[in-house]
Amino acid sequence: MRTLVHLSDLHFGRVDPALLDPLRDLVHRIAPTAVVVSGDLTQRAKSEEFEQARAWLDTLPEPQIIVPGNHDISLYNVFRRFVLPLDRYKRYITDDLDPVYIDDEIAVLGVNTARSLTFKDGRVNKEQVAKIRETLSGLDPKLTRVVVTHHPFDLPAGSEESDLVDRAGMAMDVFKDLGVDLLMAGHLHLSHAGNTQARYKISEYAALVVQAGTATSTRGRGEVNSFNVIRIERERIEVDRYGWDTVHEQFQVMATEKFMRAGNVWTEQAEGLYAAGI
Template structure:
């Protein structure tokens, strides 16, 4: 059995210190097998915000897999945005933009979807997709997971705006993920926690579970979506996604969704 704590959209610069401390204490008292951070560590990609994010990550359990988000690319510093978009991230957080974690049972590939030429949208490059194809063919892990900042599927009641924010080249990537028998996709960006499978949006492929995390402790929260994160349990042919949200003084379980592995991918267990 493996457990993953999936947090996203920390947005240092707009963080709520009480929530950040509570999350740190919760993860330290019940460490996951892997901590995944799916982007937007900062609000405006400033040095002090990256330094705060780095210090905070150092207080959380290891191992960790971290990818950048669009807010980790400078917005108003035009020179840095186009010439050195992720220099501060690479210097102060991690030099790995497409990190890999593998322990025999678990294979997790992070892909940087943040781009300088867009304000908030993101995409994957053809080179990233091909490199992932090779890695998926090489691994024999029981569970295969891909992490991006931008999502592959919209919220259950999708909107045109949400669809614009889906990761670019998603359909091309899904063909590779399908052939490589990926089980789970993790992302953030929308500040909206939800899960589903990919088949309704990419017909003809296996059903891959996609789990979104809301913003874990930023003030930039949606009115209908409290601060929270996902605690995911992988066990044999089962994926359990527990959404833990902030309830007055602590993170508490809001809902749990179960998926079962079947011949054509993963199906929700009602």
């Protein structure tokens, strides 16, 4: 089994400092295989915000799979936005915009969906999808395949369609061929887990989608600060959502969702069926 801690939308520059130490300590106790951060490390892509984000990330376990979000591109500095859109991100966080972690059970691929030509929307392009194909094609088919982006491939009920990553359909057709199992994202400040079956009518294929809320930002959207712990086996994935308990001033498990794979289709399982291994 492999364990991923899924953090998103940290937004240094607008963080609640009371959450930082408890979250760091809990992540160490969980002892994940890898820490995944799905974008928006900063609020306004300022140097001091990236410095704060880098300093805090350095206190977390490694390896870390980190991708940028739209807030990690300068908003008001036109030169930086269009000429050096992710210069500070690459200087302080990582110059690898498409990071990869592979072991003998999982393959986790980060993909940069942040773009300077739009204020909040994102996209995936053909070159990135080709790189995913190249990386995954030669791997053992038994590995669980994970793709991490900031902008989501699916949406919780009530979300705006514009929040969906652009060219999602093109990418999903390739993901089906590659057997991508799990799509992890942020951006919405809302937690969600489900599969892609309703949105993408792809025969005999439905990936699991796991959306993280904001782990540390004060910019909540009606949901407490939260993050995910994802436990991965070949045929089963369990998602624990941790939320901030203001009374006890700690993160607590608020919900657990369990999914099983049949062929290339991931579906949520009732507790009784999961426990029985059916």
